[in-house]
Amino acid sequence: MSHTFSLAVVGGGILGLATAWTYQSRYPGTSVVLVERDKGLARHQTGRNSGVIHAGVYYAPGSLKATYCRRGAVMTKWLAEAMGVEFDICGKLIVATDDEELPGLAAIAERAAQNGVPLTRIDRDGLREREPHVAGRAAYLSPSTGIVDFPGLCRAMAERFEASGGTIRLGTKLLDIREEGGKVRLITDREEVLAKHMVACAGLQADRIAAMSGVGEGFRIIPFRGEYYEVRAAWPNEVRHLIYPVPDPSLPFLGVHLTRMVGNRLTVGPNAMLSFGRECYGSNIPDPRDLLDAVTFPGYWKLMLRHRKSAMSELAGSLSKRIFLNRCQRYCPSLTLDDLTPWPTGIRAQAVGADGQMIEDFLIRETARTTHVCNAPSPAATSALPIAEHVCDRIAARQTPAHRLPQRDPAKAAEQLLTT
Ligand SMILES: Cc1cc2nc3c(=O)[nH]c(=O)nc-3n(C[C@H](O)[C@H](O)[C@H](O)COP(=O)(O)OP(=O)(O)OC[C@H]3O[C@@H](n4cnc5c(N)ncnc54)[C@H](O)[C@@H]3O)c2cc1C
CATH class of the missing domain: 3.50.50.60 (FAD/NAD(P)-binding domain)
Known part of the structure; x- marks a missing residue:
């Protein structure tokens, strides 16, 4: 037996x-x-993510995400230290690039306070002092955010x-x-x-x-591609923190960010593009079964309809490296096309309800x-x-x-x- x-x-x-x-x-x-x-x-x-130990800034107070992320951040650091796995608490800056983004930045600060996650406000000059390559109107520093080799x-x-x-x-x-x-x-x-x-x-x-x-x-798992570029070898030493934009509050994605990776690498990404297959990492070639599962689910079409504008903008950023670059240049103007070389893509598993809402x-x-x-x-x-x-x-x-x-x-x- x-x-x-x-x-x-x-x-x-x-x-x-x-x-x-x-x-x-x-x-x-x-x-x-x-x-x-x-x-x-x-x-x-x-094995295909940003490698960030999140501090718990963004999530709805009282949610499992908010509670487990805060505790998980502490446990991940303990474990990495105890097991000799590489990690670095380098801190993260969330940057508002213009006046229009200031209310969004303030909302993030309020959310972080509700979640008991410390943030420090940094003005334009303070930002330049900390990160000479980064430009912005104001920023919040999350000192407890870090990176790890997951x-x-x-x-x-x-x-x-x-x-x-x-x-x-x-x-x-x-x-x-x-x-x-x-x-x-x-x-x-x-x-x-x-x-x-x-x-x-x-x-x-x-x-x-x-x-x-x-x-x-x-619900159905709808896959979202996250495409990255690596930033050329001389750059990693010049960016000390993780640099994040103010995210679109209607989406559960955090926006294209500059991410220090363990091993002294620097990447920029990920975008959030609807994927035609759940594991088509090379190129977005449709997988018949995955595509059929998506299009026969009513929530897929409702999701597409609701987010059609951002879906088009993500598609443009995926097809054109120049458009992808323009997004990063909003907070890091000195990045150039030549600085960016492709980095492995990740695909997010995002559950979507029959009503077309992403389950947060x-x-x-x-x-x-x-x-x-x-x-x-x-x-x-x-x-x-x-x-x-x-x-x-x-x-x-x-x-x-x-x-x-x-x-x-x-x-x-x-x-x-x-x-x-
Ligand atoms: C682009 C991107 C960036 C991200 N950035 C971050 C970040 O910076 N910080 C963070 O905290 N989170 C991040 N995430 C989220 C994080 O990576 C995931 O939430 C986490 O890895 C989920 O782990 P998992 O074990 O559930 O899934 P996975 O790592 O996907 O593992 C699932 C496993 O199940 C196996 N499996 C599937 N079907 C079967 C089957 N039938 N039989 C046997 N095995 C099966 C698969 O082969 C796979 O190995 C990111 C995700 C992506 C895609």
Whole structure:
């Protein structure tokens, strides 16, 4: 008879790894397996993002994003330090380029105050002093924002997870889920995996995996391309902070920003262009299944209609490097076309409701034996550890009284992670 794992986790991005490792270290003696479709870990959103440890400035007060991002930022820094993963708390400047953007900047400051995230106002001269290449009317500094090597963090978590008895099965694609006889059966393209509980952290495939458990209704993952350029080698030393524009409040994306990356690289991006495929990283060539799934969902057309102006502007910025550059030149006028060389594209998994609204907050759905992380866009890499704690708490709460796992004080659980 095949072994029954205590927990099976689907997805080898940062959320899957954080969940598998958190569960394993909280409940020693249990057996956890992580199933990943690709031959390596962190090859999708987690390995193709901006690498920013967000401080929690922008998110609706009281939302999961606001709460978990603040806690996640602290935990990410602790863990990176403890595990020798490269990170740098370089701070971030949110820059208003003209008077028209000042109200938007003030709204961000108010939001940050509600979220308990410290920001310092900087005037035009102060901005020039801190960042000679950056021009603006005023800015706010978020000193606690930083950068980290998220794939490095995943590798470190995977090593610890396996060292403490966890199993990782790469190249194993989940095809179907069956809940039967107090267990959950994962049918994959290689073997069947039996477990008492299953957690799916499948990013761009989250809706399809949720549908396998019957909890995929009412939303669809719509993929948004995030294209970047790298800024030429001499520049990274000349930009000390992350430089962000004032974002469009109607969208959950933060705008094209200058991002210091670990390893002393500097990128500019990402834009937010509707993608015709969920994993078409090279060029935006339509994937028939992905496109069909999008266009047969009423929410897709409502979303397109609502955001048609910004969709056209994103398309223009994607097709023309000059238009992309013009956006960055608003706050960094000395950038030139020759400074920019292409950098790998990322694709965001954004859940959209049938009403065409982007679902802003993290969304988790459950059945008796499964938990599905259905919407985990930015700042979910920063928030991965608190999301993992939440998921583990939910599983513990759903056990029958005879098998109930102890609930953990989150602060103690975090400490425990660092010592396992
Ligand atoms: C361009 C961009 C910039 C971003 N910038 C930031 C940032 O600076 N800071 C931040 O905090 N967040 C950022 N984010 C968001 C962050 O990257 C994601 O929220 C986070 O990586 C989500 O992690 P995940 O594990 O859920 O998904 P992923 O990393 O996408 O992993 C999902 C995994 O599931 C696997 N999978 C899917 N289907 C199956 C199946 N059937 N069987 C087995 N495995 C399967 C996939 O192969 C994949 O490995 C950014 C995202 C993008 C795209």
